[in-house]
Every structure is written in structure tokens, then in C-alpha cells.
Amino acid sequence: NAGVMQNPRHLVRRRGQEARLRCSPMKGHSHVYWYRQLPEEGLKFMVYLQKENIIDESGMPKERFSAEFPKEGPSILRIQQVVRGDSAAYFCASSTSGTDTGELFFGEGSRLTVL
């Protein structure tokens, strides 16, 4: 039973390029969350999605960032025109429901470096 799968594990982009991070939730999980970990900091909530719906994007920067979770395929976190401050580890987590009593299952993270 595969866990939450994220790819790429490491991504290097130059300023102004686009970054796409993918997340496949655990089998049977229809709720996906993205968290960002800036250097030397804890994780911060970005967005919560269900299939084809954005439930809560209150933690997402208003510009350049977008997320989707299509009916088929992985969830995608997209960062357009990346800047150095976007360098961080981006973690995806999944669950069977939004407020269930279980813990979130986290992926191994995608580390974005912006040159």
C-alpha cells in the first residue's frame, strides 16, 4: 500500500521559470493538503483540496501560486515566475476526510531551489 507520493523530490529552477510539483495521495484518500516549509521553519498550511474542488486556499500566496486536484491524476501545485523566496520544501499530505480522527499522511516532500 503505497504512501503519499510526491515528485520531483528535488527541483531546480531559475528565477522567472515555472515549477510544477505533483502529489499522488494514498489509495482511498480523496483529501489533499499542501504545506510549505521555509528554511529553518516549521511547516505552514497552504491549501486544502478535494477532487476537482479547492476547499481552502487561505495559506496560498495570492499571486503566482495555484493548485488543482483533477478528477483523474495527481494534485498539482504550480508556481509561476518563481523567485528566490519560493525556495522551500513543499509537502503534500492526504486523508480520508477533512476532519477525521486520524493523522495526516505526509509525502517525502519536494525541495524547490530557485537560482
Place this chain on the structure above:
Amino acid sequence: AQKVTQAQTEISVVEKEDVTLDCVYETRDTTYYLFWYKQPPSGELVFLIRRNSFDEQNEISGRYSWNFQKSTSSFNFTITASQVVDSAVYFCALRNINDYKLSFGAGTTVTVRA
């Protein structure tokens, strides 16, 4: 609003020493979950424990133990007889029972020297 504070930024110990990581939290809710996660140098996030706010019984799992004190809003974590493999960043986190967002502390870096 909720907040998790891990006042210790870094702790360095020699192997076999015990190490205690402090976690203090703030929340207006009366029911919530508390978590500890481990992030080893490889970077993944490893779930260690979840506690419900209505269960203050302390827990021991091998060399790990947790002390939950609701009166002081603390959820401290002790590693007994530390080993080099315990070297990692440890995060404390809080989630209100009817919410889906986890609030993380800034983490404590533990270095265990041989």
C-alpha cells in the same frame, strides 16, 4: 487562533543521554489533537504520536515518552538513552478537532554525538 511554540532551537547531547523537547501550545478550542513529527536529515516527515486533548495519560513507546499537561498547555517529548539515529528535527503540531489544518512549531534540531 492557535500557536505552537518550541522554545529550544537546537539541542546537542552525547549518545545515551536523555533529551527532553519542550512544546507549549495555545488554542481557544477545548478539544484538539497534538502531534509530534520527526524530520531526519533525509527530509521526510515521520509521524511519531497523536494525543487527544481529553486524554492526559502519558505515553511511552520504546525509548520515546510524552508528557501531556493540559494545565500548562504543554506536550513535552523525551528520548531516553539517545542514539545517533535520533539526530533529526522534531516538530510539535496542533490541530483543533473540527479543523483540518495543522499548526506546527518551528522545530527543535537534536544532534546526538557518538
